[in-house]
Structure formats: C-alpha cells, structure tokens
Amino acid sequence: MRILGIDPGLARVGYGVIEAAPPGQAGLPSQRLLDCGILRTDAGRGEGERMVEIASDLRVLVRTWRPDLAVVEKFFFYRSSTTIAVVQARGVIIMTLARFRIPIVEIPPMQIKQALTGNGHADKPEVLEAVMRELELEVPPRPDDAADALAAALTGWFQR
Numbered sequence: 001m002r003i004l005g006i007d008p009g010l011a012r013v014g015y016g017v018i019e020a021a022p023p024g025q026a027g028l029p030s031q032r033l034l035d036c037g038i039l040r041t042d043a044g045r046g047e048g049e050r051m052v053e054i055a056s057d058l059r060v061l062v063r064t065w066r067p068d069l070a071v072v073e074k075f076f077f078y079r080s081s082t083t084i085a086v087v088q089a090r091g092v093i094i095m096t097l098a099r100f101r102i103p104i105v106e107i108p109p110m111q112i113k114q115a116l117t118g119n120g121h122a123d124k125p126e127v128l129e130a131v132m133r134e135l136e137l138e139v140p141p142r143p144d145d146a147a148d149a150l151a152a153a154l155t156g157w158f159q160r
Contacts, residue, residue, distance in 0.1 A: 001160075002034070004067035004102070005153025007145045008075065008090040010047070010082060013039040013054055014145025017065045018135065020157040031157055033135045034065065036146040047085055051092045058096045070097045071156030073148065074108040105156050112148075115155040127151050 001021065007014030016036040039057040041050040075090055097104050114120040116130035124147075128140055131150050141147045 001069065001157070002065055002067045003153040003156050004061065004065060004070045004097075005149040005151070005156065006070060006072045006093055007148040007152065008073060008086060008093055009145065010050060010054075010085040010089045011041055011043060012143070012145050013041075013058070013089065013093065014143070014147070014149035015039060015058075015061060016141070016146055016150030016153045017061075017067065018150065018153045018157065031134060031154065033137065033141070033150065036141045036150055038143060038145050047088070051089060054089055055092050055096045058093060059100075062097070062100050062102065067102055069156055069160070070102045070104045071152040072097075072104060072106050073112065073152045074106045105159070107152060107155050107159075112151050112155045115158050116151055130154075 003018050003020060005016040015038070017034040018031050019034055020031040022030065039054060041053045072090065072093060075087055094104060110120040113122040113127055117126045124144065128147050131147055131154065132140060134154050135150065141150055
C-alpha cells in the first residue's frame with residue numbers, strides 16, 4: 001500500500017510517500033520511504049496563484065506515486081496572521097486529492113505524536129527519531145515539513 005502524508009502550509013507543503021505492507025512479507029521491512037520533500041510556493045505571488053501552484057505540484061506527486069491513501073495533518077489553530085491562508089491551502093490539498101478519488105484520513109498533530117512515540121505531547125526530535133526508526137533511516141529527512149508528512153503517513157498506516 002502506498003501512503004502519501006501531507007503537512008499543509010501556504011509557503012511550504014511537506015510531503016512524504018511510504019510503501020507499507022504487513023510485517024514479514026518477503027522479508028522486507030513493513031514500511032519504507034519512497035520519497036519526501038516540500039512543495040514550495042513563490043512568496044511574491046498572490047494567495048490565489050499560490051493555491052494553484054500547490055494544486056498543480058500535488059497533481060504531479062499523485063500521478064508519479066499513485067497513492068492508495070492520503071493522510072493530511074489536521075490543522076491545529078494558532079492565533080497567527082497566516083492561519084486563514086494555511087486553512088485555505090489545506091482545502092486545496094483535500095480537493096485535489098478528492099479529485100483523484102484518493103481516500104483521505106485527517107489526523108491531528110497530537111494523535112500523530114501519540115501513535116509514533118506513545119506521548120501526545122512529544123517534541124519534534126522525539127517524533128523525528130520515531131520516523132527514522134520506523135523507516136530504518138540513517139539520515140533524518142529534511143526539511144522538518146517533510147519529516148512531519150512522513151510521520152502523518154506512518155500514523156495512517158498504523159491506524160488503517
């Protein structure tokens with residue numbers, strides 16, 4: 001099963017693609033990293049154009065990896081000037097995935113931390129360590145947005 005994890009944002013959308021299978025099949029690890037990174041939008045463009053960039057780049061990702069499931073980190077509300085833009089970007093992400101008929105699971109950050117570390121209040125280094133352990137990585141995935149997206153994808157697999 002291919003799972004696409006998404007960490008929504010306006011300037012940067014983190015993504016991580018994993019392949020997962022029940023443990024023990026063909027002696028392979030139960031999950032492995034296929035790709036991760038960020039979709040970056042041009043800060044010099046208007047919000048509408050940036051939303052179009054996100055949708056376009058996400059379509060390329062979906063066509064490349066053909067995920068069976070998408071896991072989108074549920075937005076945790078902050079009092080910030082970017083809150084509305086991030087929520088709008090998240091809507092564009094969900095709409096784009098839905099157009100491809102990809103099942104979507106939305107998971108809040110605390111639940112992701114709980115699933116990976118056993119502590120819903122774990123800090124970023126603890127979550128990163130869990131991602132590295134689960135995917136048997138020697139080098140941490142960068143940037144943090146990509147690592148967060150991989151954490152979401154893993155949580156989707158664990159909770160399937």
